[in-house]
Amino acid sequence: xxxxVQTAARAMRRLSARTLLRVFWRSLFLQxxxxxxxxxxxxxxxxxxxxxxxxYPDPAARARAAERHLEFxxxxxxxxxxxxxxxxxxxxxxxxxxxxxxxxxxxxxxLGPPFAALGDGFxxxxxxxxxxxxxxxxxxxxxxxxxLIFLAIYNGVHLAARAWLFFAGxxxxxxxxxxxxxxxxxxxxxxxxxxxxxxAGAIAGRSVLIAGLPNRPWHAVLIGVLILxxxxxxxxxxxxxxxxxxxxxxxxxxxxxx
Amino acid sequence: MLRGLxxxxxxxxxxxxxxxxxxxxxxxxxxxAGTTDLIGAAVVAALIGGLAAVERKGALQLMLSRPxxxxxxxxxxxxxxxxxxxxGVPLELIFLGGVNLGGSLPDNETLLAAALTSAVVPAGxxxxxxxxxxxxxxALALLFPLALAGRRLERATEVRNAELSDLALARTHxxxxxxxxxxxRGLLLPFAATAAICFCCALISxxxxxxxxxxxxxxxxxxxxxxxxxxxxxxxxxxRAIRDPRAMxxxxxxxxxxxxxxxxxxxxx
Numbered sequence: 046x047x048x049x050v051q052t053a054a055r056a057m058r059r060l061s062a063r064t065l066l067r068v069f070w071r072s073l074f075l076q077x078x079x080x081x082x083x084x085x086x087x088x089x090x091x092x093x094x095x096x097x098x099x100x101y102p103d104p105a106a107r108a109r110a111a112e113r114h115l116e117f118x119x120x121x122x123x124x125x126x127x128x129x130x131x132x133x134x135x136x137x138x139x140x141x142x143x144x145x146x147x148x149x150x151x152x153x154x155x156l157g158p159p160f161a162a163l164g165d166g167f168x169x170x171x172x173x174x175x176x177x178x179x180x181x182x183x184x185x186x187x188x189x190x191x192x193l194i195f196l197a198i199y200n201g202v203h204l205a206a207r208a209w210l211f212f213a214g215x216x217x218x219x220x221x222x223x224x225x226x227x228x229x230x231x232x233x234x235x236x237x238x239x240x241x242x243x244x245a246g247a248i249a250g251r252s253v254l255i256a257g258l259p260n261r262p263w264h265a266v267l268i269g270v271l272i273l274x275x276x277x278x279x280x281x282x283x284x285x286x287x288x289x290x291x292x293x294x295x296x297x298x299x300x301x302x303x
Numbered sequence: 304m305l306r307g308l309x310x311x312x313x314x315x316x317x318x319x320x321x322x323x324x325x326x327x328x329x330x331x332x333x334x335x336a337g338t339t340d341l342i343g344a345a346v347v348a349a350l351i352g353g354l355a356a357v358e359r360k361g362a363l364q365l366m367l368s369r370p371x372x373x374x375x376x377x378x379x380x381x382x383x384x385x386x387x388x389x390x391g392v393p394l395e396l397i398f399l400g401g402v403n404l405g406g407s408l409p410d411n412e413t414l415l416a417a418a419l420t421s422a423v424v425p426a427g428x429x430x431x432x433x434x435x436x437x438x439x440x441x442a443l444a445l446l447f448p449l450a451l452a453g454r455r456l457e458r459a460t461e462v463r464n465a466e467l468s469d470l471a472l473a474r475t476h477x478x479x480x481x482x483x484x485x486x487x488r489g490l491l492l493p494f495a496a497t498a499a500i501c502f503c504c505a506l507i508s509x510x511x512x513x514x515x516x517x518x519x520x521x522x523x524x525x526x527x528x529x530x531x532x533x534x535x536x537x538x539x540x541x542x543r544a545i546r547d548p549r550a551m552x553x554x555x556x557x558x559x560x561x562x563x564x565x566x567x568x569x570x571x572x
Contacts, residue, residue: 077361078489080464081406087468090475091486098480108480115472115483122364169402173366174544177395180371181541184392189384192375192391199366238547245545246554248396249538250561256531264528268535275539276551284397284410284540285451291532292444299528300521 059137060099067095069211072129075122084119089129089153096133100140110136113146120157121164126207127221128156130214138218152219163230171237172202178244182251267298344425345505347380352417352501353494359413360403360457361490370394370416377417378434381424381505386434390419390443396537398450400544411453414497418449422504426511436530437523438515443533449500456496464489 075088093114101107120128135152138144180195187194214221249272257265271291279287296302351373359368366372370391378387394416401409423442427434467485474482518526542554 073363074361074486076364078464078467078486079360080461080468080489082465083468087464087471087483087486087489090471090483094480094483104480105478108475108478111480111483112472112475115468115475165402165404169404170546173369174399174541176366177369177371177399178541181392181396184388189375189388192372192388195369195371196366203365235547238545239549239553242542242545242547242550242553243557245538245541245550246557247561248541249535249554250558250565252531252534252538253562254565255534264531268531271532271535272539275536276542279539279543285447287536287540288397288447288533289444291536292440292529295440295529295532296525297528299531300525302521302525 060096060133064095064099065133065212065215068092068129068133069126069208071095072126072207072211075125075129083115083117085122085125086115086118089118089125089132090114092129093132093136096136100136110139110146113150116150116153118153118157120161121168123168123203123207124160124164124210124225125157127210127214127225128153128160130211130216131156131218131221132214134215134218156222160225163225167230167234167237168203171234171241173199175237175241175244178241178248182244182248264299341425341506341509344381344508345421345502348377348417348421348505349498349502351377351380352414352421353498355413355417356493356497357490359411359493361493368413370398370412373413373416374420377420378424381420382428383424383434386424386427387420389434389436390423390439391416393534393537394419396541397533399541400546408454408457410450411457412450414453414456414500415446415450417497417501418504419443419446421501422446422508422511425505425508426515429509429512430515432515437518437526438511440526440529440533441514441518442511444529446504453497456493460489460492463492 071092071094075085075092077091078087079085080087090111094111097107097110097114101110114132118125131152132149135144135149139146139149176195176198179198180191183194184191210221210225213224217224252272253265253269256268271294275287275291282290355368355373355377358365367376371388371394372391374391374394375384375387378384378390381387394412398410398412401412403409419439419442423434423438426442427438430438432438467488471482471485474485542550545554
């Protein structure tokens with residue numbers, strides 16, 4: 046093959062939209078085989094497989110590329126979409142001979158931990174509690190519709206973020222860091238956590254009111270005291286122990302066994 | 304009544320000996336179509352519970368496996384979505400702070416929600432009370448250890464997944480790029496284990512129904528109080544789940560505002 050033909054072949058190695066969508070779909074299974082040794086390594090390699098199949102027609106080269114992606118990888122499963130997208134872009138460049146294969150590993154290991162911290166803080170510790178608390182506080186008024194409220198709030202943000210991060214990662218490659226830093230994730234996290242804290246306090250107040258109905262003010266007082274005690278002692282008492290203590294107290298006081 | 308069940312261990316013996324005994328004592332603890340309905344409910348519970356276990360960590364993570372979604376969904380499949388919701392909301396709040404960060408494992412809220420709903424919803428229908436606070440409190444007290452057992456199940460799954468990862472690495476090293484498909488095998492163990500537990504929980508629902516029917520009024524009152532206490536704990540864990548320095552102050556203000564508004568509304572003519 047002449048130099049010109051090789052250059053043309055390299056230039057054509059861009060992935061089809063269908064392949065990109067398949068990679069995105071497979072990235073939703075990133076943690077299917079989560080393990081303490083490689084963490085999301087197998088999931089990452091599984092997500093990359095459609096791209097590698099298209100980029101490396103030679104089975105031996107494809108297996109080498111797959112082996113590269115079986116190295117240790119850990120990130121938040123949603124934010125990892127950006128790294129998957131970026132890794133696809135870098136693999137295209139590796140397949141074209143424009144980049145060293147080790148740069149893909151360096152990209153993954155450099156972005157995994159900071160993106161994990163961002164994702165854990167926003168999705169697990171802010172958005173999910175806030176969405177659940179909105180659903181819990183609207184449950185007496187909306188009934189079963191509160192479940193849809195929860196799913197709409199959470200997945201509206203989650204799926205949009207995941208798709209945006211994947212395609213932004215693919216378009217920008219290593220430039221994804223700048224894109225994510227402009228998304229103001231830490232500021233949003235603080236705001237959402239503040240809203241969640243207000244909702245949690247309101248639910249505690251509502252629990253006291255419900256316990257006092259109908260005309261049982263002492264029940265309301267007892268439940269209020271129980272909430273305050275639980276807030277104070279929960280960090281020191283395991284959840285299972287706290288639950289059984291609460292059940293026993295409720296049983297004894299509610300049944301008049303004292 | 305429960306004394307009559309002692310010593311019976313197999314499902315066949317349960318069908319042939321226990322259920323007629325329950326009927327003879329004037330207790331109908333099965334759904335209208337009897338054991339057929341019960342087995343059908345157990346199969347449905349197993350399927351939905353198993354899929355939820357897979358969705359919890361391994362696939363999609365659309366939060367369909369959270370108690371606030373799973374319990375009403377499974378309740379709907381078993382015939383009482385509102386009963387499922389009654390269980391799901393406090394469970395969601397209790398496990399609000401449970402986060403899977405890196406290698407740390409929280410209690411398995413999905414397994415507990417699925418098992419509890421599988422046992423309580425058919426029991427409520429059979430007892431004629433629906434899912435009420437006494438039944439919910441009783442079942443939660445008995446089944447809560449499943450949340451802790453779920454954590455062990457997850458640890459076992461991780462060990463199995465490490466073997467899959469090693470196998471995939473060895474095969475790709477040998478030139479088989481398709482070995483990465485072993486990833487999906489990691490979903491099998493959580494599915495199978497959770498499905499089996501939900502199946503068993505649905506099968507023991509007649510025992511919960513019989514117990515609920517025979518609860519004396521004083522115990523019913525006590526269990527209702529216990530459910531209020533569960534709600535109190537749920538509210539407290541929800542406050543604790545917000546890991547932010549301002550959370551305590553904001554929650555205290557909202558707590559006081561709700562009580563103040565209620566007092567004001569009561570004082571109004």
